Amino acid sequence: MEGKMDFLDILASTLHDMKNSLGILFNTLEESIEQCKDKECSSYGGFFTLQYEIKRLNHRMIRLLSLYKKEKSQFTINVDYYPVDEIIDDIMIQNKPLLSSKGIEIETDCPEGLFWTFDRSLVSGVLENVLNNSFRYTKDKVRISADKEGEYLSLRIEDNGRGYPEYMLVDEKEELSYKKTVDFDTGSTGLGLYFSMLVAKSHTNENREGYISILNGGALGGGAFTIYIP
């Protein structure tokens, strides 16, 4: 190796490495959860807190890696034509055990035969991240829904918690500068929002760009996050 290594590259390769360890951690935990299921083990509940935190870490790392690519101008999307209900099913299956452990019910709603063109892993990443937050903030219900709204596909996650704080709300199509909303005290850096915006905006069709909205109210009366894909 010659020359000085770029710190960003070091960061990225370390992240990859950490993600691998995290993967092992996640799967080992899954096995433990499986084994303890019927034994009325006292740490059973604690396992889910662990799982929640591992998932949270994982999402942060994916996000960081995506932002790293963006920084290096390597961020691209990989679209294909997907059945939307399959994506929603996948997300539900990945997250159901965790949410159920806290008694949270998930419902899904997607018209049959709805297909759309998008980057499956990026969009799933955004939705899972939101869903992971619901574990912390909802009361006992989460709803994942999809529909065609005009020229856009909307993918929405709603809950019946207290909703998003005022400063996080995003009105449809309104441009925001996220840098000023970084809040180090609460640990909410606004990066999640930035990442979601990045993913949405990267989806374009003719002259239309994707966008997100974060509102309160919605079908369940709590927070409602929506990503719109043209």
Add this chain to the structure above:
Amino acid sequence: MATTQENIPSSPSSSTEDLKKKKVLVVEDFLNFRLTLRTMLKSFSISYIDEAATGEEAVEKMSSNRYDIILCDYNLGPGKDGQQVLEEARCCEYIEHSTIFIMVTAENTMEMIMGALEYQPDDYLIKPFSKEALEKKLKNLSTKKESLKDIEKAVEKKDYASVIALCDEQISSHTKSLSDLLKLKGEILIKKQAYAEAAAFYEKVLGMGNLPWAMFGLGKVKFITGDYNGAKSVFEKIITKNNKIVAAYDWLAKTHEKMGNDLEAQRVLQDAVRISPKAILRQRTLGNIAHKNKDHVTAEYSYKEAVKQGKHSFLKRPSDYTCLAKVLVDKGSPVESLEVLKDAGGEFSGNPEASIQISVAESLAFKKLNREEDAGKAVQKAYKLVATLPGRLSVDIELELAKALYLTGDEKSGKEIVRHVVQSNHDNQELLGNVQAIFKDLNIEDKGREIISTALGEVIKLNNDGIKLFQDGNLGRAINFFEQAVDRLPDNKTINANAAHALMVYMQKHGSQPRLLEKATLYIDRVKSIDPLYKNLEILTNMHKELIPEASHHGG
């Protein structure tokens, strides 16, 4: 339709029962994760689980066992990576269409996904994933494979009309596999040479979204039909939208080359190699074009990469060594060149075609070292080996040999080879251009032009004489004439096609005869293998089909 119904279960539902009997291969270098996967699979009651820790081991296992499902990690340490495993397995047909191949990755490795437009796994799984996610994915894919079973059978039989009909039927029925069906339909339309239809189809798909594979298909159609400007703008558009789709670079470079922009082609390939350096075919092509552009530094580097990457790959070719050797000669390092060729001799011992290429390249290095006698000996060794080959050499190697013969003073043998190449390919302008370029290199351009035109004149006259007999109604004599011509020039597609045509017209008049039909079949097969895109091929195959007695469309 539906003649094979008896084998198909009436409802393609996917219960755990379906997974239970599957044979699975887990390819993963990380012991810990291998165990995790095994535990997951066991929990779906799968009992047949094989493991491989490296790509080499995986390919080896696939070549000797049949698996239903392959879970393959992308990152497998120093040897082959997951994509190479997939390419080799598909290329060598170690796995069937019905085999489920899932690529497991540590993250959303876009580079890898993008590089793989042509050899794609059935799905990706991003670590970490839960047991439930794996189970669902396996079930979904099994159901999908089941629903595509008939279509894939038709694909394997090359019964393209049925493939299209089956695709259309399923496309209109709200299937989850819509995307796969659309992709397949496009590919088959191209294979069927229904280019106008294929272009219209891709345009229609693009109306549903900017799907890179549909743009790619459209670009390919434009390329094949000779619309290089159109192809160029499509491939450039793909790259503007997503600069990681390396296959688009490859095709853009091909397009530039066709348009005569060799420097531009090289630049595009250099970009592609920067994005995805681990690709022998691309390094090889870059080496060729750089050598053509006399950029010895790039050519040397690319061929060295091709040689290095080829060590572990089934894509290893003697030409990577001999091309490298030639670049080294051109750049003034004949001694290093001989070393490379010595390595090649070791890698490809017992392969006469490789020996011919190696000897030819050696002669060039000897020549550079002023060892005239050694150079002559090496060429003659190659020339003698040609006679021992069962089939014919590839045209490129033949021409290299001819050039070396000229260089070492054996003009007679050189001319003989050139004449044969020209006469076997008299309507291939690109190749004739290459032949002329060789004479230019040898500084005997005028002499070369004369050799080419004499050879061409002979074959054109031969063909025209046959056509005249045919047109004059001397069908019997035309057949005789063309049969003799074919014996003389078995690699000439036009002569083969005309011979087949005369035979079939005769049979249309006088009834099908097994002996004549057999000959016609042979000639048509030759045309197919020489040039699958030959303009009159479809007419010939249709005529042929109608001559088969009791044309039966047997099903199952």
